[in-house]
Amino acid sequence: xxxxxxxxxxxxxxxxxxxxxxxxxxxxxxxxxxxxxxxxxxxxxxxxxxxxxxxxxxxxxxxxxxxxxxxxxxxxxxxxxx
Amino acid sequence: xxxxxxxxxxxxxxxxxxxxxxxxxxxxxxxxxxxxxxxxxxxxxxxxxxxxxxxxxxxxxxxxxxxxxxxxxxxxxxxxxxxxxxxxxxxxxxxxxxxxxxxxxxxxxxxxxxxxxxxxxxxxxxxxxxxxxxxxxxxxxxxxxxxxxxxxxxxxxxxxxxxxxxxxxxxxxxxxxx
Numbered sequence: 001x002x003x004x005x006x007x008x009x010x011x012x013x014x015x016x017x018x019x020x021x022x023x024x025x026x027x028x029x030x031x032x033x034x035x036x037x038x039x040x041x042x043x044x045x046x047x048x049x050x051x052x053x054x055x056x057x058x059x060x061x062x063x064x065x066x067x068x069x070x071x072x073x074x075x076x077x078x079x080x081x082x
Numbered sequence: 083x084x085x086x087x088x089x090x091x092x093x094x095x096x097x098x099x100x101x102x103x104x105x106x107x108x109x110x111x112x113x114x115x116x117x118x119x120x121x122x123x124x125x126x127x128x129x130x131x132x133x134x135x136x137x138x139x140x141x142x143x144x145x146x147x148x149x150x151x152x153x154x155x156x157x158x159x160x161x162x163x164x165x166x167x168x169x170x171x172x173x174x175x176x177x178x179x180x181x182x183x184x185x186x187x188x189x190x191x192x193x194x195x196x197x198x199x200x201x202x203x204x205x206x207x208x209x210x211x212x213x214x215x216x217x218x219x220x221x222x223x224x225x226x227x228x229x230x231x232x233x234x235x236x237x238x239x240x241x242x243x244x245x246x247x248x249x250x251x252x253x254x255x256x257x258x259x260x
Contacts, residue, residue, distance in 0.1 A: 015200050017128040021209060024131035055105075055132040 003061055003077040005037030006030065012041050012073070019045055020052050023078070027058065030080045035061065038076045041068075049076040057082050105134045106254035108247065113260055114143030115179035116188060116203060122260045123206035129256070130213035137254075138210070139247045141220035144260075145229055146171040147203060148217060153233035162228030169227065173204040211237050218242050 009026045011019040019040045030036055038049065046063060053060035061077035107129040111122050122144075126136045140148050149171025157163045181187035195202060201209065211217075218240045224231065231241065240246065251257045 013199050015198065017124050017131065018201065021127055021131045021213070024133075024213075052132055055134075 003035060003037070003064075005077060006034040008037045008039070010039050011045075012039060014040070015042055016044050016048065020048055023049070023052065024056070027056075027078070027080055032080050032082060034080050036078045036080065038078065040074050040076070041071050043072065043074070045074050045076060049078065053078055105256075106137070106250070107134050107256040108137045108139065108251045108254045108258070110139045110141065110247070110257075110259045111144030111147065112142050113179070114146040114176055116176035116191075117179050118260050119144065119147045119173075119176055119203055120206065122258075123203065123210055125258065126210050126215050127206060127213055130210065130215050134256075135216075136210075136214075137216040137218060137247075137250045139218045139220065139250075141223045142227070145219060145223060145227065145234075146176060147173050147207065148219060148235050148238060149229060150233055150235050151175065155228045155233060156230040157228035162226075164228075166228035166233075171229070171233070173207055174202070176203060207235075216240070218246060 007026065007030055009022060011022055014022070019038060019042060023036070023038050026038075027036055038045070049063070050060045052058075059079040059081045061079055063077070064075040066073050066075070107126070109122050109126060111119060113119065122138065126138055130136045146169065151172030151174060153171070155163050155166025157166055176188075177185070178188045178191060181191075192202065217238045219231075219234060219238050219242075221241050221243055224241070231238075
């Protein structure tokens with residue numbers, strides 16, 4: 001399943017809590033209804049992003065995983081809901 | 083008398099209440115160990131990014147994290163001046179709680195962190211301030227440890243005691259002691 005993101009945020013190489021902090025800052029630049037794609041190679045994001053969405057009230061659309069060389073890249077999609 | 087009805091939308095009222103009263107987190111930072119202080123800041127910055135209101139209460143060794151590196155103690159009596167001198171402060175000088183090995187272990191850990199682009203205590207603290215985390219310095223232990231206010235970093239929001247902490251903590255959902 002493919003998602004269409006309006007804005008992309010690259011957090012590759014960053015560890016917890018950086019991806020979440022960057023997401024919370026970036027989401028402010030979007031308008032309601034737009035989709036933010038966050039790319040990370042920290043596995044924790046698989047659980048952290050849905051948890052962040054649940055707490056902040058944004059919609060978690062889904063997750064894509066892909067093997068990039070030897071590291072996994074996780075693409076999470078968040079729809080700004082408020 | 084005409085009957086008046088006021089429109090009441092419970093969902094909207096709830097949302098408004100939530101906006102007015104965000105979820106709160108308080109952290110007591112008693113430890114001055116690098117690893118513990120780092121964990122405290124990671125939780126603080128994480129919570130702030132999740133829209134929670136975060137208060138950090140620094141006391142005892144935790145005060146070392148918010149001391150300006152290299153600042154001299156201006157305590158009045160020599161005993162406390164001495165203590166302030168022996169007890170080095172500054173976010174970058176905190177030792178690991180284990181494997182410090184006279185500084186060797188800690189500097190190794192810092193090198194690994196740098197190689198992996200992991201933010202250290204100083205960077206995390208900067209981020210916490212950026213995200214609006216409130217810093218409270220405990221006045222009693224400041225005095226006890228010979229640390230004067232002017233040797234702390236800028237951006238300490240309050241100088242206060244236990245009642246201020248408790249007033250904040252009783253309304254918070256998450257209270258941690260580190």
